[in-house]
Amino acid sequence: MEKDYLPVCREDMIRCGWDQVDFVYVIGDAYVDHPSFGHAIISRILEAHGFRIGIIAQPDWKNPESITIFGRPKLGFLVTGGNMDSMVNHYSVSKKRRQTDAYTPGGVIGKRPDYATVVYCNLIRKVYKEIPILIGGIEASLRRLGHYDYWSNRVKRSILLDSQADILMYGMGEHAVVELAEALQSGIPISEITFINGTVYKTKSLESVYEAERLPSFSEITTNKAAYAKSFYLQYCNTDPFSGKRLVEPYQENLYIVQNPPAKPLTMQEMDDLYALPYQRNYHPMYQKDGGVPAISEVKFSLVSNRGCFGGCSFCALTFHQGRMIQVRSHASIVEEAKLLIQDKEFKGYLHDVGGPTANFRHPSCEKQLTKGVCSKKQCLFPEPCKNLTVDHQDYIILLRKLRALPGVKKVFIRSGIRFDYVMADKTDLFLKELCQYHISGQLKVAPEHVADPVLQKMGKPGNQIYQKFVEKYKKINEQLGVKQYLVPYLMSSHPGSTLKEAVTLAEYLRDLGYMPEQVQDFYPTPSTISTTMYYTGFDPRTMEEVYVPVNPHEKAMQRALIQYRNPANYQLVLEALKKAHRMDLVGFEKKCLIRPQKAAIQIQKAREKQKEEEQKKLKKKKKHSTIRNVHKKRKG
Numbered sequence: 001m002e003k004d005y006l007p008v009c010r011e012d013m014i015r016c017g018w019d020q021v022d023f024v025y026v027i028g029d030a031y032v033d034h035p036s037f038g039h040a041i042i043s044r045i046l047e048a049h050g051f052r053i054g055i056i057a058q059p060d061w062k063n064p065e066s067i068t069i070f071g072r073p074k075l076g077f078l079v080t081g082g083n084m085d086s087m088v089n090h091y092s093v094s095k096k097r098r099q100t101d102a103y104t105p106g107g108v109i110g111k112r113p114d115y116a117t118v119v120y121c122n123l124i125r126k127v128y129k130e131i132p133i134l135i136g137g138i139e140a141s142l143r144r145l146g147h148y149d150y151w152s153n154r155v156k157r158s159i160l161l162d163s164q165a166d167i168l169m170y171g172m173g174e175h176a177v178v179e180l181a182e183a184l185q186s187g188i189p190i191s192e193i194t195f196i197n198g199t200v201y202k203t204k205s206l207e208s209v210y211e212a213e214r215l216p217s218f219s220e221i222t223t224n225k226a227a228y229a230k231s232f233y234l235q236y237c238n239t240d241p242f243s244g245k246r247l248v249e250p251y252q253e254n255l256y257i258v259q260n261p262p263a264k265p266l267t268m269q270e271m272d273d274l275y276a277l278p279y280q281r282n283y284h285p286m287y288q289k290d291g292g293v294p295a296i297s298e299v300k301f302s303l304v305s306n307r308g309c310f311g312g313c314s315f316c317a318l319t320f321h322q323g324r325m326i327q328v329r330s331h332a333s334i335v336e337e338a339k340l341l342i343q344d345k346e347f348k349g350y351l352h353d354v355g356g357p358t359a360n361f362r363h364p365s366c367e368k369q370l371t372k373g374v375c376s377k378k379q380c381l382f383p384e385p386c387k388n389l390t391v392d393h394q395d396y397i398i399l400l401r402k403l404r405a406l407p408g409v410k411k412v413f414i415r416s417g418i419r420f421d422y423v424m425a426d427k428t429d430l431f432l433k434e435l436c437q438y439h440i441s442g443q444l445k446v447a448p449e450h451v452a453d454p455v456l457q458k459m460g461k462p463g464n465q466i467y468q469k470f471v472e473k474y475k476k477i478n479e480q481l482g483v484k485q486y487l488v489p490y491l492m493s494s495h496p497g498s499t500l501k502e503a504v505t506l507a508e509y510l511r512d513l514g515y516m517p518e519q520v521q522d523f524y525p526t527p528s529t530i531s532t533t534m535y536y537t538g539f540d541p542r543t544m545e546e547v548y549v550p551v552n553p554h555e556k557a558m559q560r561a562l563i564q565y566r567n568p569a570n571y572q573l574v575l576e577a578l579k580k581a582h583r584m585d586l587v588g589f590e591k592k593c594l595i596r597p598q599k600a601a602i603q604i605q606k607a608r609e610k611q612k613e614e615e616q617k618k619l620k621k622k623k624k625h626s627t628i629r630n631v632h633k634k635r636k637g
Helices: 012-016 039-050 084-090 116-127 161-164 172-185 217-225 225-234 269-274 283-291 332-343 394-404 421-427 430-438 453-460 464-481 499-513 530-537 551-563 568-580 596-637
Strands: 023-027 053-057 076-079 135-136 147-149 154-156 168-170 199-204 212-214 247-249 255-260 302-304 353-356 445-447 486-493
Touching: 023 084, 023 430, 039 053, 039 076, 039 084, 039 172, 039 225, 076 116, 116 135, 135 161, 135 172, 154 168, 154 217, 161 168, 161 199, 161 255, 172 255, 212 353, 212 421, 217 225, 225 247, 225 530, 247 394, 247 453, 269 464, 332 394, 353 394, 421 464, 430 464, 486 499, 486 551, 499 551
Parallel strands: 023 053, 023 076, 076 135, 135 168, 212 247, 302 353, 445 486
Antiparallel strands: 147 154, 168 199, 199 255, 247 255
16 A cells, blocks of 8 residues: 555554544545545545545445445444446446446446445444444535436435435535544534534434424325426525524434535634645556556546536526535645646646646625625526626636646646626636637537527526527637637536427537537536436426426437437338428528438438448458458568
């Protein structure tokens, strides 16, 4: 073991001079000591506060002995499913098993169980009946109250109950985990630690629960979809650390889940301190024999500059997890980390990213947020930018210039999402000019997600005209710079609100653009998003209006096929979709048509196959003649 990694076995613990760890940290990912991995941040911040941590990464969940390698910890177990929800990690939107897992050594699939947090906790509870179990991470955070689970197609109860854990930390967890650890260390029983913001606990009595908002009961949300939608929106409106209320979700008689208000956001100094902790910035050496952990390659030479997002996209869980308050690191902190990357022997001169959930957010959306928090029922950018919105890229521009100027840096890329409507709200074009000139290479990926306004409205995205204006401005600036650079739009099919009519509109847009995406993302109903609530209930929780939802797999396949209408394999689906949408005007030989009539399409396909066959014959013949010539040359030689 290299001395600066945290212990991963009893021998490591003994070498550290410890007879016992304070916490055993069970994680669903491989152990990667890098600040882009939640378990690295939590373990290092606890270490900085004097606690002893032992790491058990991807234990054998069928063997209780796999979580006993450190013995009984002094204070308790920490458990996380990993950087992703384990079900999203395992399954595609069509519920097919994925072939690889980037968070596992060698990319091997199957090293963690489905619903990993629940399984790990139940394994621990079998061995240590009374020990405190604290859960956190994205899987626990987004399943903290009753929630729709896409994979089982039912409403599941709070993960606290299924896991038998004692307390749940939601959000990023740095404040909560330190307060919990210190409370346990001081001798407070876990059952009495009910006062920490950013935590969820279970109780049999509400006598000591004050100023709480009561949610519909679990029984109500499992039998009444309207009640589910209303419950979700109450939760959504209480995700702000300044204005969020305590929430209570009743279960059967004398059992309640209580969610305390969110933890306060980290200050700039706290963010700086967090990223200055002694990370090894790589996967543990024990994984070298397996080829390492693939996920590190995406982040090893990237820099996190911010956290949180006030973009408010309906299909994104950031509001529920990181929140809408922007938290940033100082320029000095980021530059110092960049200097560390430059010293790495594998660094080739390219910083792969400088950003966060949304790269060009570097400050709160308005001054009011600093004392009163975000508006509970209003968005900063949707349906149009708020009149109080502060639009300023200057700080980000200065940061990027400092990084570009560092010796050894050839180029600084921006690969995090750029919020194009925020760029368009800027009165100057300086950021967009510098972005095009210095921070992309050939293409910029952006996420309009769709072009039909009825769908964009449900997505919480700006109207299509905003994106079109951005496209024009991007093109104009690149022409001024004398470079040819392209936009690559991310598009989503089958989002709530999208009928075949809107899917055809998107196909027509792609036809006019002359672009066919290589990959299409179907809407994926992950826990705790507005879009998932629409998908399950058929209601928009913000308005309680009914929403059309494409849930039939065949219709979803048609919507996806329309986006890739040029692919011959999609012909029958596209034809069926156009018939159902009453758009047979798009079948024909005119320029506006998406596909040819069926007989013509068959003839064209046969002609293509024949041409391909002839080309293969010619190639085979050419190779044969080449081999004969080579044989003659050797004989002459």
